[in-house]
Amino acid sequence: MIEFHLDTASGVPPYLQIVQQVRQAISLGVLRAGDQLPTIKEVVGSLAINPNTVAKAYRELDLAGVIDARRGQGTFVADTVEGSSRRDYGPLRAELVDWLGRARAAGLDDLAIRALVDSTLRTELRLRAVG
Amino acid sequence: MIEFHLDTASGVPPYLQIVQQVRQAISLGVLRAGDQLPTIKEVVGSLAINPNTVAKAYRELDLAGVIDARRGQGTFVADTVEGSSRRDYGPLRAELVDWLGRARAAGLDDLAIRALVDSTLRTELRLRAVG
Amino acid sequence: MIEFHLDTASGVPPYLQIVQQVRQAISLGVLRAGDQLPTIKEVVGSLAINPNTVAKAYRELDLAGVIDARRGQGTFVADTVEGSSRRDYGPLRAELVDWLGRARAAGLDDLAIRALVDSTLRTELRLRAVG
Amino acid sequence: MIEFHLDTASGVPPYLQIVQQVRQAISLGVLRAGDQLPTIKEVVGSLAINPNTVAKAYRELDLAGVIDARRGQGTFVADTVEGSSRRDYGPLRAELVDWLGRARAAGLDDLAIRALVDSTLRTELRLRAVG
DNA sequence: GTGGTCTAGACCACG
DNA sequence: GTGGTCTAGACCACC
Secondary structure, X not given: OOOOOOOHHHOOOHHHHHHHHHHHHHHHOOOOOOOEEOOHHHHHHHHOOOHHHHHHHXXXXXXXXXXXXXXXXXXXXXXXXXXXXXXOOHHHHHHHHHHXXXXXXXXXXXXXXXXXXXXXXXXXXXXXXXX | OOOOOOOHHHXXXXXXXXXXXXXXXXXXXXXXXXXXXXXXXXXXXXXXXXXHHHHHHHHHHHHOOOEEEEXXXXXXXXXXXXXXXXXXXXXXXXXXXXXXXXXHHOOOOHHHHXXXXXXXXXXXXXXHHHO | OOOOOOOOOOOOOXXXXXXXXXXXXXXXXOOOOOOEEOOHHHHHHHHOOOHHHHHXXXXXXXXXXXXXXXXXXXXXXXXXXXXXXXXXXXXXHHHHHHHHHHXXXXXXXXXXXXXXXXXXXXXXXHHHXXX | OXXXXXXXXXXXXXXXXXXXXXXXHHHHOOOOOOOEEOOHHXXXXXXXXXXXXXXXXXXXXXXXXXXXXEOOOEEEEOOOOXXXXXXXXXXXXXXXXXXXXXXXXXXXXXXXXXXXXXXXXXXXXXXXXXX
């Protein structure tokens, strides 16, 4: 069962963080069609957040067709979603961990690391758009 | 001169994105003590944003002592700022570009890549907290 | 400017009635791309309803891409919507008024009239589906 | 025997749709005093709905005195019900079908047709209220 | 001024 | 017990 986590310092509204985490989990293959999401109450229990906020996130995903909220039963990843084929990201993740180690050794803190990744992704985007 | 960029889909308030980008730039050594920031008019010209929003971001950075707004002259990175020593992140960035290429080759789109980086950073955090 | 009206006896949630009325107005050409919708406060003033309820309706339409909510400015019909070409429904409406007159003369009250229209629309649907 | 149908997109609670359909059928003369309604099992078999939901609808109609649930026998339209005299609505329906044909020929889809009927009924209401 | 988000607590509909 | 809706009132971000 997926576990949500909130970053209060990011400035991203909590309900949006949940939306994004569900989409990311599907995108990474962590969540697949038919999987159940935690009930609103379970999320409330683990996150110290208002039930309405979770409901808002689930509702938005429901309207987008990403999940299927069934009253009385729970909330499930929609059967129609095209998830990842859940290939093994182990090697990629291992390389990433290595790189993070070198980045920290070079004196970068988390803020700087995120900045580097963000700007590199953006640069790549522009290159691909042009190319 | 630093260039700002807004990601409207992220949910982060525009003024906060500017604040974060200034801090990140300093953290990466892209901005150093004494460097000038673009004027509010320049930012407005390049971002389609309300001047008040830029002013709010600059005000917040000013209050935090990160930048120094000098009436009639412009806005500058505060002299007291402890930035990076602007070492060369070239190698790190090159490795990151390589890794991104492999990630894409493995079928990950931007959403999935960000998800992988996020979750890895979080996992690391937890490990460091524990260790 | 479109005016909303609520039918509390229908059982349809108020926020959904607003959503449906906006869609219908676009479908009939009463609302067209770029037209402004009443502000949340205006709706609240005319409908005795909670602002959040109106906001929920507008938000749902926004997510669906039907309208464009601009903070600080108001809410507008999205430029991308394919509305009716606003042809003249006058004749059709006149005929409908005639028919309604005959229906009432035959002793049908509103409930019965709606029942007749509903069942006829459904029957037609089935016929078209089969044919 | 009356057949129920659910419109999940309407936002009207399923149990209410059943209640309304029974009332409409009586109002149109389709159901008359003494007529039997389908058993809960029959409804469940044809509608993919929870028995409790059907029971709730029947209970509400029973409490209103519209129907009469006889233990072990079934559910019947109450003898006291003042239904329509079941006049022949054939001509009215035929005219309506004609009008619907012209409406579709004019480019109106179902959404627009319902919008036109709704708004015309509302306008009439106002006229009658004033006059 | 505009819309956007969150909280709190109530009630409803469905299984 | 599940999710869905509404109210009330607060604060925030943007124009």
